[in-house]
Amino acid sequence: MTEANGQAELEVTISNVQGLHARPVMRFVDLASTFRSSIRVLKRSDGKSVDGKSPMEMMLLEGVKGTVFGICAQGPDAKEAVQALADLVNSRFGEE
Amino acid sequence: MALKRGIGVSAGVVVADALVLDTAETRVPRRTVAAEQIPHELDLVDRAFAAAAAEIANERQELSKRAGNELADIFGFHERWLNDQKPRKEIAQQVESRRYSAAYAISVFMRKYRRRFQEMASPFLQERGKDVLDIERRLLHHVGGEARQELSALESPVIVVAHDLTPSQVVMLEKTKKVLGFATDAGGSTSHTAILAAGLGLPAVVGLEDITAHVSSGDTLVVDGMHGVVVINPDASQRAEYDTQAAHLLEVKATLGELRGLPAQTRDGHTIELLGNIEFPTEVAVCLEQGATGIGLFRTEFLFLQDGPPPDEEAQYQVYKSAIEAVGGHPLVIRTMDLGGDKCHTGGAWEPEKNPFLGLRSIRYSLQHLTMFRAQLRAIARASLLGDVRVMFPLISRIMELRQAKFVLNLVKEELEESGYEFTRPLPVGVMVETPAAAICARELARETDFLSIGTNDLIQYTLAVDRGNERVAQLYTPADPSIIRLIRGVVRDGGRCNAKVSICGEMAGDPLFTILLLGLGLRTLSMAAGHIPVVKNIIRCITMTDAEKVKRRVLSFETEREVLNYLRVETRKVWGDL
Numbered sequence A: 001m002t003e004a005n006g007q008a009e010l011e012v013t014i015s016n017v018q019g020l021h022a023r024p025v026m027r028f029v030d031l032a033s034t035f036r037s038s039i040r041v042l043k044r045s046d047g048k049s050v051d052g053k054s055p056m057e058m059m060l061l062e063g064v065k066g067t068v069f070g071i072c073a074q075g076p077d078a079k080e081a082v083q084a085l086a087d088l089v090n091s092r093f094g095e096e
Numbered sequence B: 001m002a003l004k005r006g007i008g009v010s011a012g013v014v015v016a017d018a019l020v021l022d023t024a025e026t027r028v029p030r031r032t033v034a035a036e037q038i039p040h041e042l043d044l045v046d047r048a049f050a051a052a053a054a055e056i057a058n059e060r061q062e063l064s065k066r067a068g069n070e071l072a073d074i075f076g077f078h079e080r081w082l083n084d085q086k087p088r089k090e091i092a093q094q095v096e097s098r099r100y101s102a103a104y105a106i107s108v109f110m111r112k113y114r115r116r117f118q119e120m121a122s123p124f125l126q127e128r129g130k131d132v133l134d135i136e137r138r139l140l141h142h143v144g145g146e147a148r149q150e151l152s153a154l155e156s157p158v159i160v161v162a163h164d165l166t167p168s169q170v171v172m173l174e175k176t177k178k179v180l181g182f183a184t185d186a187g188g189s190t191s192h193t194a195i196l197a198a199g200l201g202l203p204a205v206v207g208l209e210d211i212t213a214h215v216s217s218g219d220t221l222v223v224d225g226m227h228g229v230v231v232i233n234p235d236a237s238q239r240a241e242y243d244t245q246a247a248h249l250l251e252v253k254a255t256l257g258e259l260r261g262l263p264a265q266t267r268d269g270h271t272i273e274l275l276g277n278i279e280f281p282t283e284v285a286v287c288l289e290q291g292a293t294g295i296g297l298f299r300t301e302f303l304f305l306q307d308g309p310p311p312d313e314e315a316q317y318q319v320y321k322s323a324i325e326a327v328g329g330h331p332l333v334i335r336t337m338d339l340g341g342d343k344c345h346t347g348g349a350w351e352p353e354k355n356p357f358l359g360l361r362s363i364r365y366s367l368q369h370l371t372m373f374r375a376q377l378r379a380i381a382r383a384s385l386l387g388d389v390r391v392m393f394p395l396i397s398r399i400m401e402l403r404q405a406k407f408v409l410n411l412v413k414e415e416l417e418e419s420g421y422e423f424t425r426p427l428p429v430g431v432m433v434e435t436p437a438a439a440i441c442a443r444e445l446a447r448e449t450d451f452l453s454i455g456t457n458d459l460i461q462y463t464l465a466v467d468r469g470n471e472r473v474a475q476l477y478t479p480a481d482p483s484i485i486r487l488i489r490g491v492v493r494d495g496g497r498c499n500a501k502v503s504i505c506g507e508m509a510g511d512p513l514f515t516i517l518l519l520g521l522g523l524r525t526l527s528m529a530a531g532h533i534p535v536v537k538n539i540i541r542c543i544t545m546t547d548a549e550k551v552k553r554r555v556l557s558f559e560t561e562r563e564v565l566n567y568l569r570v571e572t573r574k575v576w577g578d579l
Helices: A022-032 A078-090 B035-067 B069-073 B076-083 B085-098 B102-118 B123-143 B167-176 B192-200 B236-254 B283-289 B313-327 B362-368 B370-386 B399-418 B436-440 B442-447 B456-464 B482-497 B512-520 B530-542 B545-556 B561-577
Strands: A002-004 A007-013 A038-043 A049-051 A068-074 B002-005 B007-010 B013-020 B158-162 B179-184 B204-206 B220-224 B229-232 B273-278 B295-299 B332-335 B389-393 B429-433 B451-454 B501-504 B525-528
Touching (some): A002 A078, A022 B076, B035 B167, B069 B192, B102 B123, B123 B167, B158 B220, B273 B283, B370 B399, B399 B429, B429 B442, B456 B482, B512 B530, B525 B530, B545 B561
Parallel strands (some): B179 B204, B332 B389, B389 B429, B429 B451
Antiparallel strands (some): A038 A049, A038 A068
């Protein structure tokens, strides 16, 4: 994780067989919303960046197994947020 | 009278007048408001969001009570979306800066947002576009910009016909209690719409392509959600037949609850094993709930149908593991990849075959792509340590293929043993009998396998030389053809002589019309889609094996499919009549 001045970032790879379907996205948004920091999710392959707490924007995010994303947080609990969200992705969102 | 075929996604037969839902996109009149009106319109926006969010939270709760959390989860996303501040803020911004009316601002924003999904190449995201349309409709309804069809004001029952239906619409239709079923142009068997229809017990046929062009409101319609058939304006005798079927199916449904815990046993004490066919691990629960005592066919194709590289051994293992955990000690038959190269090939370009159906597919493809095959077999072998797992090879057409596949499996098991895995019991191996070659040489195959499973769908196509997807000849496809019945008899006999267990897992296995015959032919294990289990079990419990054998002898004396079908209809109706 890279971190400095209330900002933290981690890279994750989607490992779900079904990719980023509706339920994982919901879980991500729910978890992100529990942190005070602002959260952004960046898709490495096309530079698309969305607000990780917004279902509207997250719904536009597409990811299949193998897609790489960067999770960025800015704020007082940035480090915890990024770690927690990365853990969620890496645990295949608790599915499978 | 016209007959249309589509994809049956929810079993049941219903007969009623058609009600064709308007397919035109709802248009909201462009309206700008005077500056003083803006606060009022902003308030309308807020209230529309709040009302829509509350409504869906309610529906979700209700649905969860009636049909479980998984179904209700389909609306989880809608709920969160409606509670998101972003869309609300952007729409409010349009009202303020452009003086749009609340309805128009919502309409413009939602349409633009929805287009972003529909324009994306991925079918994945396009499905999401449907969810967005659902949210859009709900919002517009609450802001008052749309005249909704008053379905609750219906006096007599109807069958709804539409281009497509969103999940919310299905829930709404079912609630009216006046909509008996539906038929749509679009849609597939795994869409949320289909899942909801099946979960709510609403007979439905989708993927009809152009049913809306052939039906007018008021036409008499028959929807057979099991066979994927829609009949438009049946003649009097057909109507009577379908009415009877519909009535009987309702009776059967009514005794479903009691049936669940009862064994699939004939009146004279023969127990039949009823298993389920699944495509995803999540379906195991439904099968067990419907009375299956295991899974006779776990199709693994979905793993190989996604974008990107095929899932590695670990990913597959996790999927098989979740299936075994769900099946709780019952048997689970996992079939190896059964796709054509055009669907699953990933390393480099795939030269299209002129005849993929007779080409490099299924086991042939696997045997020529050992990395992929070994990964799947390793995952299955590891999974077999967790429960009663059996592996099945599709499309086997010669003994050498079986031997090669078993060789690779044994190699894989040895490797695993070297790394410390302990196989305390043998992993049963079986073969799908779906080519005429396999059926004719069933005895040779049976000597070297633990079980044979008759895959009637492909067996019928290959044997009768018919492509059931080709409209010109589709009517020639039938399980009732004497050649098929003799083939099945032969496989059962050969398998039995060589101590291989013989089962059947094609659509024919779940078709109640053939249950008595299949039992008479000697089959004792039938594997089918969850929805068919209760009906088939019902029939089994009403007959004796003596009846079944008599039916078999009579059927074998017929020369035409027509005679076979007529006779089976009479015999099956006799049984249902006893309910």
